[in-house]
Amino acid sequence: MTELQNKALFLDRDGVVNVDHGYVYQSEEFEFIDGIFSTCKKFYDAGYKIIVVTNQSGIGRGYYTEADFLALTQWMKTQFSNHNIEIADVYFCPHHPKKALPEYLKQCDCRKPAPGMLLQGIKEHNIDPKHCIMVGDKLSDMQAAKKAHIATRVLVRSGQSFDENAKQSADLVIDSINDLPAFITL
Ligand SMILES: O=P(O)(O)OC[C@@H](O)[C@H]1O[C@@H](OP(=O)(O)O)[C@@H](O)[C@@H](O)[C@@H]1O
Ligand SMILES: [Mg+2]
Ligand SMILES: [Zn+2]
16 A cells, blocks of 8 residues: 655745845844745645755855754744744755855755755655645746656745746746745645
């Protein structure tokens, strides 16, 4: 008998969960995007695991440390739990292929557009990508999701500006995360 698999809402962080002020690493500059809690609550209550996948080359570049990132992540998870939402996991890539301190300088499998973080989440949380959604603000988020066979790829206009090519890579383009629940049958 096949084991029942989970569904997940995968979220990019900067530009989707919080305003992308550029390499955010402190709670004081972490500004939640309008609608993120209410939308996540709807998906969480409908049985979706909420999983964050974020490129954090700011670590590799030496702007902040892994410890800084982990402390901010703990704080972020607490804010979600204050809204009765559990973040199942947060995956991050500290690497950069060109500009990083030696230990982080590599062409890794985790930096989006590579699908490594998504594949790890799918494996570790027994997730069926056919029942998943990925929300991002960049072409690289959509490319990673496609490689991981995530069924529904959504671009949101709350982060970086994107071009026609990026739009073509998405199943859905929305102005705000507030608009997401209306498009998905929960
Ligand atoms: O959007 P996610 O994946 O959560 O995180 C992106 C951030 O780590 C930073 O990624 C950088 O890109 P580079 O990593 O330098 O290419 C820039 O886009 C920054 O503005 C941004 O803050
Ligand atoms: Mg982003
Ligand atoms: Zn990486």
